[in-house]
Amino acid sequence: MNTRDANTQVSKKNDTLIWISLLVFGIVGIAVGKFFKPAPMAEAYVAVTTHARVLAEVVGSEVAAVDGKPATPATRVWVESDDPQLRAGTLRIVEGVEPIVWDERSKLGAKNARDAMAAAGVKAEELSQPINPTGLSKEEFEKRESARLAELTELEKTRIVPSLRDSLGIWFAALLTLGILSFLVRDNPFYKIAESILIGVSAAYWMLVAYWSTLVPDLFAKLAPDLVRATMLPSLQVSEHPSRDFVLALIPLSLALMLLWRLAPRGGWIAVWPLAVVIGTFAGMRLTASIEADFMAQIAATMQPVVVLKSDPVLGDVGLGDVASNTPSVSLDIGGTLLAIFGVVGVVTVLVYFFFSLEQKGVVGKTARVGVWYLMITFGAAFGLTVMGRITLLAERFSFLFYDWLGL
Amino acid sequence: MITGPMIRSKRSVHMLATQAAFVAAWGCLWSMTLPCAMASPMPPAAENVRLSDVPDDAGGALLLQWTTPALEASNGVVIERSATAKEIAKDPNATWIEVERLGKLAVLAKEGSYTLKGVSNSEDTRVRVAILGVDGELAEFVESKPARPLASFYAWKRTPLLLVVGFVSLAVLVWVALARRGVSTRIRRIAALDAVDEAVGRATEMGRAVLFVPGIQDMNDIQTIAGLTVLGRVARTAAEYDARLEVPTCRSIVMTAARETVQSAHQAVGRPETYSEGAINYITDEQFGYVAYLAGHMTREKPAACFYMGAFYAESLVLAENGNSIGAIQIAGTAEPSQLPFFVAACDYTLIGEEFFAASAYLSGERDQLGSIKGQDVGKALALAAIVVGCVCATVAVIFPTGSVSDMAGTIFGVTQSFFDGSLGSSGGGSGGG
Amino acid sequence: MLKRVIPLVILSASGLILILSYFSPITESLSETVVSWFNILAGVAFVLGAGNLLAVNLEKISSRRPGWAYAAITLVSFCVMLIAGLVKWGAVPNADHPNVHLAGSQDSTQAAYGWAYEYVLSPLTATMFGLLAFYVASAAFRAFRAKNFEAILLLGTAFIILLVQIALGAMLTDWIPANSAFAFLRAESIKAIVTETFQTAGMRAIMIGIALGTAATSLRLILGIDRAALAKD
Structure with missing residues (x-):
């Protein structure tokens, strides 16, 4: 126990030394790089596209009241304020509804943005044009914008501007990245801050993913389709069997409520029921699936001849010949045969290793030992194949720090 | 006809040459299309149009087959089906509804087929087929006899699977029964599991915590469930020794289940009062958020024993390396083949695949459970026997290409292999539907 | 009864039904339905997770336990992200329904949620992932010091595979003629032999074992032999 701790201490000291020297090396490198090629840090641009949408109705789509049936109003759609159908007269603007104007900003890489600006002959410094330049009121500005936009083509509506919030974002991301990397030296407050933020943000993130992509469309939309359509999912299809959907949605809902009952002061034991359902159903599902997809399929794949023949290259592929009678067109492929034998031996010996009933002694022990060697080669190969991928991932982080943040 | 004005234009020799080539090409093309355009008769109608049920399904599908008499004169098919009663109620004029317009691919071979989906199980459906000609003209429609999809109650193609599932289940059940009657349930030592007591004991001695990580997947993964059964055993030991057990989880439901498990364990050893919910917490669903927490937590709190039992991905190595740096005894178990190398390289003990699933039974020491492990071995014996038979027969068939021995070996090999790869049932069970 | 027997009955029944x-063919799609139910259940269960996260961190802050400031950071980032994402703060309106705010998209960095994803979550998780490069190195370094044959076999294979994957491996073995008897020592053949013969064989046996283990674990649970996970016996 003591030697174990002592060893840990020594290796930790060594590690620290290595990481500190790496960091110093990196910082010096960055400083030298900056000296030779000064560039702004955390440059970020966005392509801003202004959209103006007006509410229009389809001309002639209204149906007047006929024998007791109530009248249906015209179909309404939101369209671009310069939609050709408005000019053509197939759509007409609904009076009294204000147009909605908004900017859509999509992030551009600093290089893409610079290329685009160079193509347009603009310099980055000239880009600081605010979106609402003069002190116009919001209404006035929006009115003027929609008038202006009506005259522009789709391409002209988009303009490239430097983005402060994205620059801030890059700074933030870089500091957090460094915070995580600093853990390699030792646990420290920067890592703790990065860790705390990561836990908080990621927990909320996955809850939001579950909320917007599962609960809203699969639960709420089944329980209260009209409400969900009006507030969250306007494009929700009208179901053919609304009452069946409702009842089916009650099943997971009631299971979920039982699970939540744990929070109640009494009767928390009922939370075990949904857990029993989950464990039972997935145990049943995986039983058949694993036997079919893994057990049977792998057995079938292993069944192969352990003798491999090759046809004579001169006579060509004349089919499987007879080795025993020395048919001249076919000969034994020694390499292939050896590999085939190694393959089958591997499966058999590793399976023997997994036998629990047999003590690993004598012949069984020796066979199992060979099985362990196979396992080690298998794991080693997987290890070796993974390393490059991991280094690539790290390189990506450094490329973020150097290119996006430092602008090198 | 078009050559005149072009040749008369006198700009340059080069232009002239280009134009001449152009004209020649055009002429060529024109002469090629001419016989075709003239001789594009209506393709002959489809023959032998048959409609049948698709076997081994829940109904709702019909298989349409037809013969195309003149392949070169055909460029596709149009498939229409009769309107359903519901459609006719909506629109009384509805008779035929186009299902699909297939291109040249559908008439490359004489025998064509198409599966209609979403067909009503409760009424007859007729289908008609018309061959499309080269110029898009439509041959006359040929109608099939009416057919109705049948829902099968049993999937014949899964018979081999049923037999194997039955065999494995029976093997387990028989061994459980034998174990109850006192047949020896000795199984080989699994060092990783023998080390559990030692690891928990060491943590107790040192006054440090035991960390149990049940993987990063939810309860829908059997590995998480298996991990929790191991947790049940580890928690009993910890409760007996009065060691502090911490279970941070990556999923809300796993947290709930782990609380149930640990609470049960405390009750099982008769110490319900020592159970505290506070040691089992939800961290975050995010894989790397969870691992960032664990890495930091391990460095700060220095648990003396770390268990990693469940489904792990890339985080396995971060956990194992951090555990190593704090000098903890580490016991890992997973059935995630891609992560086994890292656990094997960095942990003190690793339960590999099947060993992990046997862990809970092994630790329980109950006769029933140990018996079920022996049942598992019967399954492995089946696998070994099948592999040996398959390989031997395949090899015999290769070495002796002719003769009765070879025929027999080839047949046995074919049947065995198709039994296990699932192709046996799907080819042989066609008539059994309904 | 309610607490002990019924959960086991529910577990067995639902397992048998699914098998x-x-x-x-008629009931084959039941598993898909069950998976979708599970997703909903997991979605609602987030209430438990969130409640636990809030409780743990609030407790840490209120009792001023060491590291309470970090608990506050977790708490604030959790709440800000959750609320911003629920109200879709700064979302880009849906072009077809710009009047329905919650139908908007919050994937771009214009929305608070998208910004947090792009500049907080994504770099943090990617860096955690990137740390693995260092851990792979240190694991290999330590395993090399291990003296048993198995560890050497594992690391040796890993090293060879790593070598043949990069240009160095090819450079070292290019002099071996491709049609000689020693052609199998060329980098590409070594990789093929190790991965296609040895690794495939090992993997197959592991998969067969895992399948049997899965099946046996499922059976133990469904038959009520293994009650460690749930029963309060």
Whole structure:
């Protein structure tokens, strides 16, 4: 126990030394790089596209009241304020509804943005044009914008501007990245801050993913389709069997409520029921699936001849010949045969290793030992194949720090 | 006809040459299309149009087959089906509804087929087929006899699977029964599991915590469930020794289940009062958020024993390396083949695949459970026997290409292999539907 | 009874139903339905997770336990992200329904949620992932010091595979003629032999074992032999 701790201490000291020297090396490198090629840090641009949408109705789509049936109003759609159908007269603007104007900003890489600006002959410094330049009121500005936009083509509506919030974002991301990397030296407050933020943000993130992509469309939309359509999912299809959907949605809902009952002061034991359902159903599902997809399929794949023949290259592929009678067109492929034998031996010996009933002694022990060697080669190969991928991932982080943040 | 004005234009020799080539090409093309355009008769109608049920399904599908008499004169098919009663109620004029317009691919071979989906199980459906000609003209429609999809109650193609599932289940059940009657349930030592007591004991001695990580997947993964059964055993030991057990989880439901498990364990050893919910917490669903927490937590709190039992991905190595740096005894178990190398390289003990699933039974020491492990071995014996038979027969068939021995070996090999790869049932069970 | 027997009955019944349903085309799709139910259940269960996260961190802050400031950071980032994402703060309106705010998209960095994803979550998780490069190196370094044959076999294979993957491996073995008897020592053949013969064989046996283990674990649970996970016996 003591030697174990002592060893840990020594290796930790060594590690620290290595990481500190790496960091110093990196910082010096960055400083030298900056000296030779000064560039702004955390440059970020966005392509801003202004959209103006007006509410229009389809001309002639209204149906007047006929024998007791109530009248249906015209179909309404939101369209671009310069939609050709408005000019053509197939759509007409609904009076009294204000147009909605908004900017859509999509992030551009600093290089893409610079290329685009160079193509347009603009310099980055000239880009600081605010979106609402003069002190116009919001209404006035929006009115003027929609008038202006009506005259522009789709391409002209988009303009490239430097983005402060994205620059801030890059700074933030870089500091957090460094915070995580600093853990390699030792646990420290920067890592703790990065860790705390990561836990908080990621927990909320996955809850939001579950909320917007599962609960809203699969639960709420089944329980209260009209409400969900009006507030969250306007494009929700009208179901053919609304009452069946409702009842089916009650099943997971009631299971979920039982699970939540744990929070109640009494009767928390009922939370075990949904857990029993989950464990039972997935145990049943995986039983058949694993036997079919893994057990049977792998057995079938292993069944192969352990003798491999090759046809004579001169006579060509004349089919499987007879080795025993020395048919001249076919000969034994020694390499292939050896590999085939190694393959089958591997499966058999590793399976023997997994036998629990047999003590690993004598012949069984020796066979199992060979099985362990196979396992080690298998794991080693997987290890070796993974390393490059991991280094690539790290390189990506450094490329973020150097290119996006430092602008090198 | 078009050559005149072009040749008369006198700009340059080069232009002239280009134009001449152009004209020649055009002429060529024109002469090629001419016989075709003239001789594009209506393709002959489809023959032998048959409609049948698709076997081994829940109904709702019909298989349409037809013969195309003149392949070169055909460029596709149009498939229409009769309107359903519901459609006719909506629109009384509805008779035929186009299902699909297939291109040249559908008439490359004489025998064509198409599966209609979403067909009503409760009424007859007729289908008609018309061959499309080269110029898009439509041959006359040929109608099939009416057919109705049948829902099968049993999937014949899964018979081999049923037999194997039955065999494995029976093997387990028989061994459980034998174990109850006192047949020896000795199984080989699994060092990783023998080390559990030692690891928990060491943590107790040192006054440090035991960390149990049940993987990063939810309860829908059997590995998480298996991990929790191991947790049940580890928690009993910890409760007996009065060691502090911490279970941070990556999923809300796993947290709930782990609380149930640990609470049960405390009750099982008769110490319900020592159970505290506070040691089992939800961290975050995010894989790397969870691992960032664990890495930091391990460095700060220095648990003396770390268990990693469940489904792990890339985080396995971060956990194992951090555990190593704090000098903890580490016991890992997973059935995630891609992560086994890292656990094997960095942990003190690793339960590999099947060993992990046997862990809970092994630790329980109950006769029933140990018996079920022996049942598992019967399954492995089946696998070994099948592999040996398959390989031997395949090899015999290769070495002796002719003769009765070879025929027999080839047949046995074919049947065995198709039994296990699932192709046996799907080819042989066609008539059994309904 | 309610606490002990019924959960086991529910577990067994639901397991058996799912096994049998796979063998009938009519009920085959039951597993998909169950998966979708599970997703909903997991979605609602986030209430438990969130409640636990809030409780743990609030407790840490209120009792001023060491590291309470970090608990506050977790708490604030959790709440800000959750609320911003629920109200879709700064979302880009849906072009077809710009009047329905919650129908908007919050994937771009214009929205608070998208910004947090792009500049907080994504770099943090990617860096955690990137740390693995260092851990791979240190694991290999330590395993090399291990003296048993198995560890050497594992690391040796890993090293060879790593070598042949990069240009160095090819450079070292290019002099071996491709049609000689020693052609199998060329980098590409070594990789093929190790991965296609040895690794495949090992993997197959592991998969067969895992399948049997899965099946046996499922059976133990469904038959009520292993009650460690749930029963309060």
